[in-house]
Amino acid sequence: KQEVTQIPAALSVPEGENLVLNCSFTDSAIYNLQWFRQDPGKGLTSLLLIQSSQREQTSGRLNASLDKSSGRSTLYIAASQPGDSATYLCAVRIRAGANSKLTFGKGITLSVRP
Amino acid sequence: NAGVMQNPRHLVRRRGQEARLRCSPMKGHSHVYWYRQLPEEGLKFMVYLQKENIIDESGMPKERFSAEFPKEGPSILRIQQVVRGDSAAYFCASSPPTGNPNTDTQYFGPGTRLTVL
Numbered sequence: 166k167q168e169v170t171q172i173p174a175a176l177s178v179p180e181g182e183n184l185v186l187n188c189s190f191t192d193s194a195i196y197n198l199q200w201f202r203q204d205p206g207k208g209l210t211s212l213l214l215i216q217s218s219q220r221e222q223t224s225g226r227l228n229a230s231l232d233k234s235s236g237r238s239t240l241y242i243a244a245s246q247p248g249d250s251a252t253y254l255c256a257v258r259i260r261a262g263a264n265s266k267l268t269f270g271k272g273i274t275l276s277v278r279p
Numbered sequence: 280n281a282g283v284m285q286n287p288r289h290l291v292r293r294r295g296q297e298a299r300l301r302c303s304p305m306k307g308h309s310h311v312y313w314y315r316q317l318p319e320e321g322l323k324f325m326v327y328l329q330k331e332n333i334i335d336e337s338g339m340p341k342e343r344f345s346a347e348f349p350k351e352g353p354s355i356l357r358i359q360q361v362v363r364g365d366s367a368a369y370f371c372a373s374s375p376p377t378g379n380p381n382t383d384t385q386y387f388g389p390g391t392r393l394t395v396l
Contacts, residue, residue, distance in 0.1 A: 169321075207389060208283075208388055209372075211386070266335060266337075270321055271319075271321040
């Protein structure tokens, strides 16, 4: 059974700091891995999607890496801003097709202090 | 192209009542997924549907919960005889049937927050 872990549960950093959010998963046989952002009381916004054959993806100040063999992914946020404050969720997808559910971690709640 | 729509956004029910949550997928999407987010927990998969078919319901509680995605109209998640433990945010997601690994993602709605009194 696939399990996704995100530690720590919460993180507080000063504005401008570069930071890394960690995600680990128990079964390396994944189809893809996705990082989402969730603002309080809101839905999920997809940030980056990494296919199992890829090592990293970049979008603006965000960079996500994937090490499938060790069951780890990191989300790197450069020059953090107060607007980055949110909960960041990592999710893995086992395979395409009929069994396409996402398995989520509990998320990391990030607070960026001005 | 409107995103995934869910209504109501907030729903309050008393114990024993029924809750009906609606999800309209993005235009052109034929796959719908329901997830539940309990307080202080991550999102948990409940059910995956295509038009008129339940593909995977391995995350659905055995009793009181049902889901449908009819040929016409939104997908419905129905909870009968609600209990306080059903209080949670229920998210719907949709995806296109393309199977393109580079874009094969799920698009999430804003969620319905159910409170059972």
